[in-house]
Amino acid sequence: MSADSAQEKAKRSAGAAPVVCEHPPLLSAAAGPEPPEPPVSASKEPTCGHGRPGAVERRSAAVPGPGPSADGRVSPAGKAQQGLKERYRLGSLLGRGGFGSVFAATRLSDGAPVAIKRVPRNRIHHWGQLPDGTRAPLEIVLLDKVSAGFPGIVQLHEWLELPSNVVMVLERPERSQDLLHFIWARGFLCEEVARHLFRQVLEAVRHCASCGVLHRDIKPENILVDLATGQAKLIDFGCGTYLQAAAYTSFAGTPSYSPPEWTHLGWYHGEAATVWSLGVVLHQMVCGEHPFRRGWNSTWGRLSLPRRLSPECQDLIRRCLSVLSSERPSLEDLSCDPWMQDIRVP
Known part of the structure; x- marks a missing residue:
């Protein structure tokens, strides 16, 4: 186990017991300890990467520095x-x-x-x-x-x-916490709480897609939870780019959230990669840990999920984390999934 993984496990072990499900607003002070000021990125893992595709330009023009100008006026x-x-x-x-x-x-x-x-x-x-x-x-x-x-x-x-x-x-919501620390404080989230937050994240991601924007760094550290209202907000578009139909051949984001097609083939499509990262986030919500924290190769085809999870939840996670990108659901399919609708399949 890496040093970072050991630290994460220690933090989870020190957290409060799993949250008790209740109806929204779910995220009052009673649902967990008073949060620290939310860090923008708690992960030590590097984010972003090589150049982003899209019609953008580099800018190197100088800007006047602060202080008095030549005629004595402030610049x-x-x-x-x-x-x-x-x-x-x-x-x-x-x-x-x-x-x-x-x-x-x-x-x-x-x-x-x-x-x-x-x-x-x-x-x-x-x-x-x-x-x-x-x-x-x-x-x-x-x-x-x-x-x-x-x-x-x-x-x-x-x-x-x-x-x-x-x-x-x-x-900045007055009382807020990033989703990673929100999970750590509770060990893991029950399905009702996870569904409430995941729906909002999915809605935000679909809104981005409708605007022609690809976030590319969806992870719990980049989801801010308003503890007073239960509102989830997607933050940090520093790795983002314009959405395109063609495959991307350069990576930006956090490596442990990148899909297997990037790792092994060197390309990815925006929607399929997004669904993969959403699957990782959902797994972290309901299991309390990253599904591949020990590395992708050691878990190839052997994704183990707790029996306490509903069959619908397990099915959704496994489909999002399909090795073949063509077998993952689309963002629209996700919104209609039985688990998202809280429908139990007999």
Whole structure:
């Protein structure tokens, strides 16, 4: 067992007993311990990867640095940074990784909690165009396409391009926890709770597809749970790209959530890879652990599921994790699955 797997097992063992099923809102304080500030990515596993397909451009144009300009006035970038400090009060660090850093913050005008994500410009390699013609990092372009008015995806309030960083101000539920820590605190989730959350994640993923966006890094760390309302939100589009019918031949995301066709053949289709990662997430919800935490080869064709799971739940997980991508259900098939509808097949 790797060091990371041992740490995960220890954390699960230290967690509370499995959650007792109840009707939504399911995620009140009574359902588990008071959460810590949610990290953006608890996994030490590297995310994203090589270039993303799609019509995007690299951008290397210099931006004026902060401080006084030659005529004694504050530069536009300096004013933007100063304005950010005047509008938000920065709080604790929520997460740090290859993408940059995310901090809790408070909007001073109304006291609303927000998250401020800071990404170094030298780590942004792909840019696109917003509807008004503004050039922006691809992550922001994708968020703009999918988030407005859709509750299952984190909302982007504003963004700023500074000399060394791009800053995003994002929605942050006041009491929230990423799904990985939500599971760890309970050991595993009963099927009712898992279904309630999984439906929302699937709805968010289908919404992304309808907007022509592929997330590519669906995992519990990238699903935020509002503990007051039970709302699940898909976050972090930093590995995302435009959805295409053709196969992708470059990978972006978290390796342990990549489908076998990428591992063994070097290509994958967007929908089939998404369904695979959703199957891994569902397994983590109801079993409390990653199905392939000891490696793909050691579990080839031998996916063992607890007997306490309903036949419908077991069938759905196995179909999502079919070795052949052609045997996995489509996103539409998933939404109509008997387990998703809470229908028991005699």
